[in-house]
Amino acid sequence: MNRNRSLPWIYQKSRWLIGAIALLGFALTSYLTITKLTGNSxxxxxxxxxxxxxxxxxxxxxxxxxxxxxxxxxxxxxxVLALIPAIVKLEDKSQGDRLENWSWNLLLIGGTGMTAVSSYLVYLLAFELHIFCPYCLASATFSLSLFVLTLLGRLWEDWGQVLFTGILVAIVTVVGTLGVYANEAPPTLINGRIPIPALKTASTPGIGWDITTKSSTSEIALAQHLSKIGAKMYGAYWCPHCGEQKLLLGNKALSQINYIECDRKGKNSQTAQCHAAGITSFPTWEIDGELYPGIQSLEKLAQLSGYEGSQDFKYIIPGLK
Structure with missing residues (x-):
């Protein structure tokens, strides 16, 4: 009788299941990595x-x-640890057995460590950030699945050793993770939104401050609507309130806004247009022929412009209505 046929199905398919879930996790994290590195939402x-x-x-x-x-x-x-031993069959049985044992032990270490890190990150989502992140929860589910399949997918000879290894790896992982994040202060959310970061002490001459905030789809949609109806934002590169207004929008949304630089020393200055529009303070928004001086909340810009799309805006300026 074929020995493999006498094994429970989970033992026969576990490596393939682990490999498939790991590749799904790799695809998910690759998408998030590319999104993060390119500055997209x-x-x-x-x-x-x-x-x-x-x-x-x-x-x-x-x-x-x-x-x-x-x-x-x-x-x-x-x-790789799951699939290589399943795909590559070594002629030397002793080498094949060593590869089998080492790969399972490394899968146990990896699955335990990933589950420990994911558990801590889920804790941060729930109790520090107070947000719901489907991608994060999907990754945590993948990690837990890898851990469970590693435990159940092999006939472990010494469960005491498995338990000892798992506990040791979990402790080391948690301690290391806490050490990495020891100096990270969680953002204080206001109504589920992030306060904009403080501006640096000096702006770049002629350009202003770097806009480090990343727009969500709601900010981008609002900016596209404002551009479509011909709204304008008048400002000056040295104006702190203009910098804060830009941070509120985020970098991607800002690129969609029709921004008019009013200082003649600023990049792409349009001083004559500012004078013609009667601009006396910065920032000032022009919407449907009306001027609105001062920083405007995104909700206010939506109201003034007749924007009816999503208003799940990401950032907030405390106290701004």
Missing amino acids: AVCWAEGDGCNIALSSSYATVFGLPLSLYGGIAYLSMA
Whole structure:
């Protein structure tokens, strides 16, 4: 009788299942990594754009690189460990047995570590950021599935050793993760939104401050609507309130806005147009022929312009109505 046929199906298919789930996790984290590195917003159906809030938080970057990049490496490693022994059959039985044992032990270590990290990140989502991130929860589900399949997918000879290894790896992983995030202060959300960061002490001459905030799909849609109806934002590169207005919109949305630079020393200055429009303070918005001086909240811009799209805006200026 063929020995493989006498094994439970989970033992026969576990490596393929682990490999498939790991490749799904790799695809997910690759998408998030590319999105993060290119400065784009992830497609998100969560209320309040929780996906992009999570991706733009300080927790989403480790040692200057996207956290999802490390996750992608972990998923790819798990896929290789699971599939290579299933695909490559060594003629030397002793070498094949060693590859089998080493790969399972490494899968146990990897699955345990990934589950420990994912559990901590889910805790941060629920109790620190207070947001719902489908991508994050999907990744956590993948990690847990890899861990469970590793435990159930093999006839382990020494469960005491498995338990000892799992506990040790989990402790080391949690301690290391806490150490990495020890100096990360979670953002204080206001009504589920992130307060804009403080401007640096000095702006770049002729250009202004770097706009580091990343627009969500709602900001981009509002900006496209404002551009479509001919709305304009008048400002000056040295104006702090103009910088704050730009941060509120985010970099992608700002690129859609018809921004008029009023200082003749600024880049692409249009001073004559500012004088013709009667601009006396910055920023000033012109919407449907009316001037609205001062920083405007995104809700106010939506109201003034007749915007009827999604208002799950990402950032907020405390106290601005």
